[in-house]
Amino acid sequence: MGKYFVTAKNESKSKTIVKARHFNIIIDEPTEIGGTDFGPNPVEYLLASYCGCINVVGNVVARQMQLNLKGIEIKMEGELDPAKLMGKPTEERAGYKKIFVTVIPDIDADRETIQKWLDAVEQRCPVGDNIANSTPIEIKLG
């Protein structure tokens, strides 16, 4: 079982420092939307998290399929409507409506085998699962 834990402290209304083990993750918002731009913003980190997961799982799956995966490039994008975040009346959800992912593996195999590899990566990726499927959140005041 893998247990993961982070703690965070805000430094301003846009900037947050998150501690994960011995790492500090700096999160901020661009100046255009009132931030101080000391780091990527939360929704960029969400995409980044999924990119990192695709690499790790991609390599595990490639090894198990006995494929020589020499490298991976990924492009990822999503669109969201800030209306709900801003408290405006809206029918739209708060987060990304949909996430578009393009995976470009450098791999010695035919297209059909590479597609099988990608299907397995999609199904077995923890971050992808937490985004694609509903995940219970228990949030309370401390």
Place this chain on the structure above:
Amino acid sequence: MGKYFVTAKNESKSKTIVKARHFNIIIDEPTEIGGTDFGPNPVEYLLASYCGCINVVGNVVARQMQLNLKGIEIKMEGELDPAKLMGKPTEERAGYKKIFVTVIPDIDADRETIQKWLDAVEQRCPVGDNIANSTPIEIKLG
């Protein structure tokens, strides 16, 4: 409408460099599980992303509720079973089963008002929405 975009390139089977605007995000896995530990791992970044979002939304909601929010601390944890990632037969999902969040705001208000603030933050947070609710992912080979 907010559009967000990242590109990623792996440097090894565990290490990924993600570019988000002018930022590089370094993702890796701990050495204990075969990584090189140059950065937090993907599922730690997922939690970090949600922490950053709670700060931003927490400040927007506080301003709108005319509350003086002087600071926020957050603790977040989740547990996942790596069986599915590893391709073992399992009934468990790949990602976090549940995410536990404790928010400690430094705010001048009574408990009931602070709980209202937290409820609004939970509902209006983009990253929380993408985790708590199902989000379509379109993944293809490039």
